[in-house]
Amino acid sequence: MKLYYVPASCSLATHIILRELGMEFSLERYDPSKGQTETGSAYAGINAKARVPALEFANGDILTEGSALVQYLVSQTPEHELALPIELMARARVQEGLSFIASDFHKSFSPFFSASTDDAAKERAQALIIKHLEYLETTFGDGREYFVDNKLSVADIYLFVVLRWVEASGLELNTWKKVFAFRERMNMRPHVRAALEAEGLLEAA
Ligand SMILES: N[C@@H](CCC(=O)N[C@@H](CS)C(=O)NCC(=O)O)C(=O)O
DSSP: OEEEEOTTSTHHHHHHHHHHTTOOOEEEEEETTTTEETTSOBGGGTOTTOOSOEEEOTTSOEEEOHHHHHHHHHHTOTTSTTSOOSSHHHHHHHHHHHHIIIIIIGGGGGGGGOTTOOHHHHHHHHHHHHHHHHHHHHHHTTSOSSTTTTSOOHHHHHHHHHHTTGGGGTOOGGGSHHHHHHHHHHHTSHHHHHHHHHTTOTTTO
16 A cells, blocks of 8 residues: 655544554655655646545555545454444444544644635634634543543544644644643654654654
């Protein structure tokens, strides 16, 4: 498998999960400013949506959308602690967590990654991020170590990746102590550190 990625972006979640699952994969960096990958391939031919992550399989199939990708990957290893629960409500809880992160939390950071965003839009986005962080702080407030049902899941890894962007929005994650402690814990996982190193992010982590 080959993972197309942009360093520190949401593709980092797929990258970490590939490592946590012990899967064989290679990495190919995408440069959005050039519309090309590091080997000179036009990215439009890989993902017409011009987004990472995209995962290419040996038979040439390409799968996109981070939430779908990580669910596909953990479904290959049903015995792994990251596998989706078999019980339907517990499984839906993980999907509920992933949906919140992908649709609400992740996307609230978009204005900070666009050169054309004005200050008013950034202020509105920051207010939304604060609202999401308050919700997360309450969720972790009951002594939970993990986001969904206090059991490690792919949602924790995606949440960790998005929490790495908080400072880029002008906020200090340390304001939300329990969420901050969660990010610190996730940051210490060996496969997380290996992925950060591979993307050249270790000093910044
Ligand atoms: N719906 C997509 C969105 C992915 C997405 O927003 N990717 C961003 C990085 S976090 C991206 O590819 N940015 C490059 C660009 O906008 O040029 C998913 O969930 O996988």
